[in-house]
Amino acid sequence: MSxxxxxxxxxxxxxxxxxxxxxxxxxGFDKLAVGGSSQxxxxxxxxxxxxx
Amino acid sequence: MVGEGFYxxxxxxxxxxxxxxxxxNHLPATFMLAPMAxxxxxxxxPIKIVYxxxxxxxxxxxxxxxxxxxxxxxxxxxxxxxNRYSNQHLIIFKGLKDNGLSIKDVKILEMAPPDMPxxxxxxxxxxxxxxxxxxxxxxxxxxxxxxxxxxDIWPGFISCVLVVNxxxxxxxPDWVQKLVDGIASSGKWLxxxxxxxxxxxxxxxxxxxxxxPKLLRYVLSEPPDRVTxxxxxxxxxxxxxxxxxxxxxxxxxxxxxxxxxxxxxFSDRTKGANPYDWKVRK
Numbered sequence: 001m002s003x004x005x006x007x008x009x010x011x012x013x014x015x016x017x018x019x020x021x022x023x024x025x026x027x028g029f030d031k032l033a034v035g036g037s038s039q040x041x042x043x044x045x046x047x048x049x050x051x052x
Numbered sequence: 053m054v055g056e057g058f059y060x061x062x063x064x065x066x067x068x069x070x071x072x073x074x075x076x077n078h079l080p081a082t083f084m085l086a087p088m089a090x091x092x093x094x095x096x097x098p099i100k101i102v103y104x105x106x107x108x109x110x111x112x113x114x115x116x117x118x119x120x121x122x123x124x125x126x127x128x129x130x131x132x133x134x135n136r137y138s139n140q141h142l143i144i145f146k147g148l149k150d151n152g153l154s155i156k157d158v159k160i161l162e163m164a165p166p167d168m169p170x171x172x173x174x175x176x177x178x179x180x181x182x183x184x185x186x187x188x189x190x191x192x193x194x195x196x197x198x199x200x201x202x203x204d205i206w207p208g209f210i211s212c213v214l215v216v217n218x219x220x221x222x223x224x225p226d227w228v229q230k231l232v233d234g235i236a237s238s239g240k241w242l243x244x245x246x247x248x249x250x251x252x253x254x255x256x257x258x259x260x261x262x263x264x265p266k267l268l269r270y271v272l273s274e275p276p277d278r279v280t281x282x283x284x285x286x287x288x289x290x291x292x293x294x295x296x297x298x299x300x301x302x303x304x305x306x307x308x309x310x311x312x313x314x315x316x317x318f319s320d321r322t323k324g325a326n327p328y329d330w331k332v333r334k
Contacts, residue, residue, distance in 0.1 A: 044060065044227065049064050052106060
């Protein structure tokens with residue numbers, strides 16, 4: 001393998017590793033949080049002033 | 053602040069910050085002043101009023117040493133309101149008109165409700181008006197006197213309404229209904245009896261409002277109908293009354309329509325709602 005090809009393969013491998021990490025962080029954690037769903041449903045925000 | 057369940061309560065200190073969050077699409081739902089919601093909708097924001105937050109619960113307070121004893125005495129005085137687009141502003145407009153005065157006879161100052169008690173105490177303003185508990189706070193601390201309760205001038209007074217972004221209404225109407233149903237059942241629960249109101253005062257003061265429970269106990273009981281939660285359904289006639297006053301006061305123009313700024317579907321389904329079956333801890 002030429003040096004140029006090695007660099008490209010190395011970059012692609014790094015990119016794939018980072019992409020996997022990104023997916024795991026965003027999806028894997030969500031699965032843990034909501035018990036299996038890949039789409040975590042975070043509660044929607046409801047604003048208020050402290051007035052009765 | 054994180055709520056248990058399907059929504060996350062976010063506390064604001066003033067309405068301008070809340071308005072910015074709505075405009076920037078970072079707040080899917082919020083309680084806000086009714087005329088402000090109508091004005092924002094008129095300006096093209098994709099929001100709808102779906103329910104009320106409470107009724108009554110607004111007073112005008114003057115300093116106990118002041119020489120203001122009726123609305124006519126307000127001539128030339130400075131009055132703090134939560135916002136130009138508020139029913140607190142409109143009720144002054146109506147009250148003055150009923151007494152032969154005009155809104156031009158007073159100076160209206162916009163102020164965040166939490167800042168109002170200190171402004172009255174220091175006599176930086178002559179009168180303050182907003183939702184509770186900030187009005188009751190001035191009584192409890194001994195320097196405020198009630199000039200009027202909103203219901204004396206405007207029975208069934210509406211202050212804050214629940215506003216929801218149209219994209220949420222379209223994509224997740226079940227979430228909106230769940231929220232509205234929860235408010236309806238909570239309101240009914242509060243009206244079951246004083247024991248429930250006192251329990252709510254303890255819980256809300258510590259977990260949501262960061263205020264002294266004594267203050268919330270006071271405004272939820274002195275008198276018991278100071279703030280009411282029994283009927284929070286949307287009624288066209290009540291909003292048309294707000295529209296008419298707002299048009300007359302010049303804070304809205306003629307292009308508002310109930311169908312455009314309100315969505316009554318969720319409110320209509322709360323008819324016959326029952327109180328939550330929460331039991332008060334002994």
